Structures are given as structure tokens and as C-alpha cells.
Amino acid sequence: MDWAEKYRPRHLTDLVGNKESIRQMLTWAQNWTTDSEPLLLYGKPGIGKTSAANALATDMNWDVVELNASDQRTKSVIERVAGTSASTGSLLGSGRKLILLDEADNLQGNADRGGARAIVDVIKKASQPIVLIANDLYGLDAAIRTLCMKVQFRAAQARTITPRLKEICIEEGITCDISALDDISGRSGGDIRSAVTMLYAATIGRSELLSDDLSTSRKDNRSTIFDLVAATLHKNPTRPLTDIAFEVDETPDTELQWIEGNIGLMKDQGAICKAYQAVSRADEYLGRTYKTQYYTLWRYATATMLLGVNDAAFGTGGFMKIMPPDRWRRMSTAKRQKSAREQLLSRLGRTMHMAAGTVRSGYLMPISLLAEHNAEEYAEEFSLDTDQLDLLIQDSDIAKSIIKKIEDRKKEIEKELKKREKEEAKAAQKSRKVAEKQRSLPAPSKEVKTDSPTADHQEKQETEINPDEKSSKAEKNRSQSTLFNFGG
Numbered sequence: 428m429d430w431a432e433k434y435r436p437r438h439l440t441d442l443v444g445n446k447e448s449i450r451q452m453l454t455w456a457q458n459w460t461t462d463s464e465p466l467l468l469y470g471k472p473g474i475g476k477t478s479a480a481n482a483l484a485t486d487m488n489w490d491v492v493e494l495n496a497s498d499q500r501t502k503s504v505i506e507r508v509a510g511t512s513a514s515t516g517s518l519l520g521s522g523r524k525l526i527l528l529d530e531a532d533n534l535q536g537n538a539d540r541g542g543a544r545a546i547v548d549v550i551k552k553a554s555q556p557i558v559l560i561a562n563d564l565y566g567l568d569a570a571i572r573t574l575c576m577k578v579q580f581r582a583a584q585a586r587t588i589t590p591r592l593k594e595i596c597i598e599e600g601i602t603c604d605i606s607a608l609d610d611i612s613g614r615s616g617g618d619i620r621s622a623v624t625m626l627y628a629a630t631i632g633r634s635e636l637l638s639d640d641l642s643t644s645r646k647d648n649r650s651t652i653f654d655l656v657a658a659t660l661h662k663n664p665t666r667p668l669t670d671i672a673f674e675v676d677e678t679p680d681t682e683l684q685w686i687e688g689n690i691g692l693m694k695d696q697g698a699i700c701k702a703y704q705a706v707s708r709a710d711e712y713l714g715r716t717y718k719t720q721y722y723t724l725w726r727y728a729t730a731t732m733l734l735g736v737n738d739a740a741f742g743t744g745g746f747m748k749i750m751p752p753d754r755w756r757r758m759s760t761a762k763r764q765k766s767a768r769e770q771l772l773s774r775l776g777r778t779m780h781m782a783a784g785t786v787r788s789g790y791l792m793p794i795s796l797l798a799e800h801n802a803e804e805y806a807e808e809f810s811l812d813t814d815q816l817d818l819l820i821q822d823s824d825i826a827k828s829i830i831k832k833i834e835d836r837k838k839e840i841e842k843e844l845k846k847r848e849k850e851e852a853k854a855a856q857k858s859r860k861v862a863e864k865q866r867s868l869p870a871p872s873k874e875v876k877t878d879s880p881t882a883d884h885q886e887k888q889e890t891e892i893n894p895d896e897k898s899s900k901a902e903k904n905r906s907q908s909t910l911f912n913f914g915g
């Protein structure tokens with residue numbers, strides 16, 4: 428029996444983590460009446476949902492009728508099995524039956540589309556407790572979802588899984604390194620089933636588990652292109668080169684570029700020359716392969732390249748810093764420059780209302796000469812980036828510093844704008860508050876106290892108004908009094 432099954436928790440107290448969810452389940456079960464909602468347990472796989480449901484039934488002394496996705500969960504099966512169980516008592520006549528619907532989010536895959544509908548009917552009619560289990564809450568039919576009391580199960584934390592693994596090791600009589608168990612717990616991503624299974628796999632045929640055992644068993648033993656290049660340039664490769672090449676996940680032409688790109692690591696000029704001859708011969712075979720579509724030639728190309736270069740490399744050894752082919756770096760630089768050139772021409776052309784080709788053939792040189800004298804203005808005018816300005820003035824350092832200066836200035840302006848917006852918002856808020864406060868004040872009494880500070884202030888203001896304004900105010904007052912008089 429695999430350990431995940433062997434060490435399935437039998438009682439609620441055996442479960443690791445999710446204490447609050449387990450408490451909710453127990454309360455639900457202890458207070459269960461025919462009016463209770465069914466329970467929906469949801470969460471990632473392997474964290475104990477099914478085990479918890481079974482353990483609950485055991486602890487409550489209930490029977491279990493389980494329907495999982497492997498059963499043909501058609502409407503009729505669900506109605507027959509769950510429906511009957513739900514509406515009748517226990518076989519023993521006393522206890523209850525827990526109806527367990529595992530993988531409830533997988534009903535849509537059934538041949539009979541009545542599955543979800545049937546569950547809703549069964550749930551509504553049920554006279555026995557029902558537990559549904561799902562990984563994806565929203566993969567569940569909405570009608571079922573809304574009928575249930577939902578309890579979430581969360582992935583376990585690594586530090587709670589390790590003690591469980593230790594218990595299993597003790598039970599199995601295996602001496603274990605705690606750091607090895609921590610490693611397994613960490614890699615399980617909170618999935619306890621996967622942690623238990625990993626432990627099982629790592630300890631097969633052992634009575635001791637050390638952290639080193641784990642790292643070697645985990646290591647991907649396939650060779651990489653770095654291994655192949657290193658072995659080819661080494662005087663005594665430990666394994667046949669063709670075996671290593673077979674494991675490397677690259678085509679012979681890519682391998683050729685890598686080997687050619689690292690030939691320079693050889694010290695001896697004569698050896699380098701010999702290695703290039705082997706590479707050139709291999710390249711011929713590759714060319715013929717593509718021309719004739721006769722892929723058996725690939726093997727000759729690979730053998731010529733690896734064995735020829737290794738033969739030339741005799742005497743090379745020690746630490747080597749293997750790098751991706753320089754040609755790739757140059758190609759990517761050239762590609763970047765080409766795109767910068769095209770963008771620059773189209774930008775200049777757009778501003779000057781002419782085709783990019785015309786700019787290149789007739790105007791690029793004079794613009795470059797002019798830009799040299801006023802690079803910053805040109806960069807701003809045409810919104811150039813570092814590469815584009817560099818193309819124009821042919822000086823990457825100056826281009827870099829100018830673009831940085833422009834960007835810093837832009838940032839400064841943006842900062843200033845933001846600051847101002849904030850200040851304005853603050854002022855607006857303040858004046859809103861003042862207005863609100865004034866509105867909430869009781870209406871002033873009709874009798875105006877002339878000795879009040881407000882009145883003083885008003886008076887003072889009036890004395891400060893210049894004579895012209897005063898006369899126009901007097902005029903206004905006069906006309907107002909006339910109006911009142913008219914109304915009276």
C-alpha cells in the first residue's frame with residue numbers, strides 16, 4: 428500500500444493544519460438537523476478534504492456513502508444511491524449516513540447532464556447529512572454552491588508538514604535528517620499527499636534519509652550544452668562525447684555555434700587552427716544535410732565536430748568560462764541598432780513631412796552635423812531615446828548623459844505637478860469643510876451687535892475701501908432701499 432493511503436488520517440485529531448475548518452465541520456455535524464445546509468469543503472488537492480469528511484463520519488459514528496467521479500454519476504445513479512440513502516435510515520437502524528460527493532466540481536464531464544440538477548434535488552430532499560468536496564469553488568454549479576455551507580481548506584505550511592513526515596519515518600523505522608524532511612515539505616507546495624508520496628519515493632530501499640540523498644535524487648542528470656562544450660574542449664572527457672551530445676536538447680547547428688564560439692578558450696594557436704578545420708568540415712555536412720534533407724548526415728556532422736575539436740584540444744584543461752556564442756550577442760546588438768535606425772528615420776521623417784528613405788539619402792548627414800552642436804534640443808524636439816541619439820551624434824556617453832538629463836527634468840516636472848495637484852486638492856477639501864461648517868452654524872440673530880468683532884472687522888473693511896468703491900456701494904445700497912420701499 429502506498430504511504431499516502433497507509434497514513435490517511437482516521438480521526439479529525441489526526442489531521443495536520445486547518446484547525447478552524449475542522450472545528451466548523453464538527454460544530455456543523457454536532458448541530459445537524461434535517462434543516463441544516465449541506466457542507467461544501469473546497470481547496471487545493473491533497474490537503475485532507477476527503478480524509479476530514481471520512482474522519483468526521485468516524486468520529487460521529489456515522490456510516491458513509493461515497494460517490495466519487497469514477498462512479499457513473501448520472502442523474503439516475505445519484506438519485507438511486509444518494510437519494511435513497513438520504514431519505515432512509517442507517518442499515519443498523521440507529522445512526523446516520525453521511526453522503527459524500529467527492530469531486531463535485533467535476534459533474535459537467537458526465538455523460539448525463541442531469542448530474543448537477545440531480546444533486547440540487549437530492550440536497551433539497553435530503554434527510555441525512557451531505558458533504559460535497561471540490562477543488563475549485565467556482566467550477567461548481569452555482570445552484571449547488573449557493574445551497575451549501577462553505578468551508579475552505581488551505582494548503583498546509585511547510586513547518587506543519589515536517590512533523591507529520593517525521594512521525595511517518597519513526598513509524599517506518601527510518602532514521603531521517605530533519606533538513607531532508609524540511610526540503611520535501613518545502614517542495615510539496617502545501618500538498619500533504621505529495622509530501623508523503625515524495626518521502627515514500629525517497630526512502631524506498633533505505634533505512635536512513637540524509638539531505639544529500641535527496642539533492643542527488645532530485646538533480647536532473649541530463650547533460651546541458653555547457654557540459655558538452657566543456658567535455659569537448661577537455662583533454663580527457665569522462666564520458667563519450669556522442670553520448671553527451673545525445674542528451675543535450677539542442678540541434679547540431681546550435682551545438683556547432685556553441686563550440687565554435689568557445690574555441691578561443693584554447694591556448695595554442697595550432698590547436699585553434701585544427702579545431703576550426705574540424706568545425707568547418709562539420710559545417711559542410713550540416714549544409715549538405717539541409718540541402719539534401721538527408722538527416723543521417725547530421726550524425727557525421729556531430730561526430731566530426733566533437734571528435735575533431737576534442738582531438739585538437741588535447742592539452743587544454745582546468746577551469747573554463749564557457750559563454751554563449753559571441754555571434755548571438757553581435758546579432759542581437761545589430762538587430763537593436765537596426766530597429767533604432769528605422770525608428771529614428773521615421774521620427775525625423777514624420778516631423779519634417781518626408782519619407783524615411785528621403786531622410787536617409789538626403790538629410791541624415793546635415794541633421795547629424797547640426798545635432799552635434801545642439802544635441803539636447805534635438806533629442807527633445809524629436810523625442811529620441813539613447814540609441815537613437817547615439818546614432819545621430821555618434822557618441823554613446825554624451826547621448827546617455829543627455830537623455831538622462833532630459834528624463835530627470837521630466838521627472839522633476841511630474842513631481843512638481845503632483846505636488847501642486849495634492850496642494851490644490853487639500854485646499855479644496857479645506858474650503859469644503861469650512862463651507863460645511865458654516866452651513867451647520869445656527870442662523871445669525873437679526874439684532875446685529877455693533878460691538879461684535881465681526882462687525883468691527885466689517886467696519887474696518889469699509890473704512891479701507893477706496894472712495895470710488897465707497898460711493899458705488901452707497902449707490903447700490905440706495906437702489907436696494909428703493910427696491911424695498913417699492914415692495915413695502
Ligand SMILES: Nc1ncnc2c1ncn2[C@@H]1O[C@H](COP(=O)(O)OP(=O)(O)OP(=O)(O)O)[C@@H](O)[C@H]1O
Pocket residue numbers: 430431432433434435436441442443444471472473474475476477478479561562591619620621623
Ligand atoms: N491534513 C492532512 N493531515 C494528514 N495527512 C494528510 C492531510 N491531507 C492530506 N494528507 C495525506 O494525503 C492523502 C490524501 O488526502 P485527501 O484525499 O484527504 O486530500 P484531498 O484534499 O481530499 O485531495 P483531493 O482534492 O485530491 O481529493 C491522505 O491519505 C494523507 O496521507
